[in-house]
Amino acid sequence: MKLFSNKTLLALLLLLSGFGYxxxxxxxxxVLPAPASNAVVINRGNxxxxxxxxxxGDTTQWKLDKAHSSVLWQTNYVGLAGLLTGRFNQxxxxxxxxxxxxxxxxxxxxxxxxxxxxxxxxxSKTYFxxxxxxxxxxxxxxxxxxGCLLTSFGTTPIVAGTQNLTVxxxxxxxxxxxxxxxxxxxxxxTLNLTWQGPLATPLTESIVGKLKYIRRATVNAGxxxxxxxxxLQLTFQxxxxxxxxxxxxxxxxxxxxxxxxxxxx
Amino acid sequence: MGNDIITYIQKLExxxxxSGYCLIYTLIYFLKGENNSKPKLLINRLATLLPYAYALxxxxxxxMFIKNISLDFSIQNFQDQFRVPFLEIWALLAxxxxxxLFNKKTVFSLIHSLxxxxxxxxxxxxxxxxxxxKEAIHNYMKVFTDSLLLNLTTLALVTFTYFFLLxxxxxxxxxx
Numbered sequence: 001m002k003l004f005s006n007k008t009l010l011a012l013l014l015l016l017s018g019f020g021y022x023x024x025x026x027x028x029x030x031v032l033p034a035p036a037s038n039a040v041v042i043n044r045g046n047x048x049x050x051x052x053x054x055x056x057g058d059t060t061q062w063k064l065d066k067a068h069s070s071v072l073w074q075t076n077y078v079g080l081a082g083l084l085t086g087r088f089n090q091x092x093x094x095x096x097x098x099x100x101x102x103x104x105x106x107x108x109x110x111x112x113x114x115x116x117x118x119x120x121x122x123x124s125k126t127y128f129x130x131x132x133x134x135x136x137x138x139x140x141x142x143x144x145x146x147g148c149l150l151t152s153f154g155t156t157p158i159v160a161g162t163q164n165l166t167v168x169x170x171x172x173x174x175x176x177x178x179x180x181x182x183x184x185x186x187x188x189x190t191l192n193l194t195w196q197g198p199l200a201t202p203l204t205e206s207i208v209g210k211l212k213y214i215r216r217a218t219v220n221a222g223x224x225x226x227x228x229x230x231x232l233q234l235t236f237q238x239x240x241x242x243x244x245x246x247x248x249x250x251x252x253x254x255x256x257x258x259x260x261x262x263x264x265x
Numbered sequence: 266m267g268n269d270i271i272t273y274i275q276k277l278e279x280x281x282x283x284s285g286y287c288l289i290y291t292l293i294y295f296l297k298g299e300n301n302s303k304p305k306l307l308i309n310r311l312a313t314l315l316p317y318a319y320a321l322x323x324x325x326x327x328x329m330f331i332k333n334i335s336l337d338f339s340i341q342n343f344q345d346q347f348r349v350p351f352l353e354i355w356a357l358l359a360x361x362x363x364x365x366l367f368n369k370k371t372v373f374s375l376i377h378s379l380x381x382x383x384x385x386x387x388x389x390x391x392x393x394x395x396x397x398x399k400e401a402i403h404n405y406m407k408v409f410t411d412s413l414l415l416n417l418t419t420l421a422l423v424t425f426t427y428f429f430l431l432x433x434x435x436x437x438x439x440x441x
Contacts, residue, residue, distance in 0.1 A: 010291035013287060
């Protein structure tokens with residue numbers, strides 16, 4: 001220890017050990033600071049969005065942008081495997097009355113999409129109705145869409161140039177209650193789903209779903225062609241066996257997602 | 266040295282047994298100072314017992330090593346126990362500090378331990394610049410702390426045994 005005195009060595013060892021302890025300090029074992037609040041932060045605006053008479057050019061009246069909207073469905077194949085998915089090509093937001101349930105000649109939806117109102121901060125005033133044409137189900141497989149699906153849905157094939165809104169071909173929804181979701185910015189919706197399917201008469205069941213409001217925003221802001229858009233996304237599920245669907249290719253549970261986009265052009 | 270997990274664990278074991286000794290050694294010699302005139306002082310006695318404590322640590326390591334080999338008597342397992350051959354053989358050599366020829370010069374035990382401390386410091390510099398490396402250093406330092414505790418424990422055990430034997434040796438003499 002003449003060459004390297006004990007004191008020097010001790011100092012060196014302490015220095016290197018200290019360096020090791022400081023370098024290895026990852027603060028991983030530190031107790032995390034308590035959250036400022038465990039409450040869900042919900043910020044809702046005061047948007048009031050109404051269809052009016054859907055007058056073109058009136059920016060206070062909101063129109064359903066059907067070309068950019070969709071009604072999608074999905075269910076587990078044979079109730080066990082991956083998802084079978086599809087969409088409905090023809091749908092609308094109209095409270096279809098018995099008198100309006102008929103065949104219409106034309107390629108577009110014959111009824112105005114005016115059966116809705118959305119109050120962002122007052123869900124008691126919010127309501128909507130909608131419908132789909134069941135024979136317009138589109139899974140991307142023509143053999144299935146024009147074949148077994150029609151049988152499963154208890155409806156008839158598409159007639160070219162005709163919009164079939166008869167009782168056997170439409171499924172309708174109509175809200176009975178809309179309320180705030182206490183856990184998110186979304187809304188809890190209670191609605192009636194009416195569909196005949198393969199049954200002898202239409203069946204109405206009360207179903208609970210979730211409505212999400214996609215906030216109003218401006219497209220082409222700052223230009224002459226500026227316009228506003230917003231979205232409503234409704235999700236719910238129902239038991240297709242209640243409506244007489246017996247096909248074992250699909251699960252009991254069918255999930256529906258309605259993506260409705262609106263603009264004020 | 267390979268970089269797999271078994272090699273890493275074996276390095277941790279080696280550091281855990283042997284790297285802390287050098288710090289305890291230098292600390293005791295620092296406390297002892299230059300005064301060797303009072304051999305009965307506890308600190309002076311501790312200084313002379315240090316190699317025995319180190320030999321006890323090495324014996325514990327040898328025990329663990331034999332246990333690992335005895336779990337599976339196969340060539341593959343034997344090879345697996347020697348992932349860090351240089352350091353492992355060097356570690357096992359410390360058992361010879363039980364022999365007076367080797368423990369007479371206490372500084373040999375310091376040099377033996379400094380080899381492990383040197384490799385530990387090398388690991389700091391290899392790993393210090395990456396987040397994953399910092400985790401590795403974190404483990405090494407935990408093991409280094411364990412090593413300090415282990416070597417303090419073995420020193421305490423050896424010291425206790427020494428005074429125990431000394432006490433009963435004196436008693437036996439007084440009876441005879």
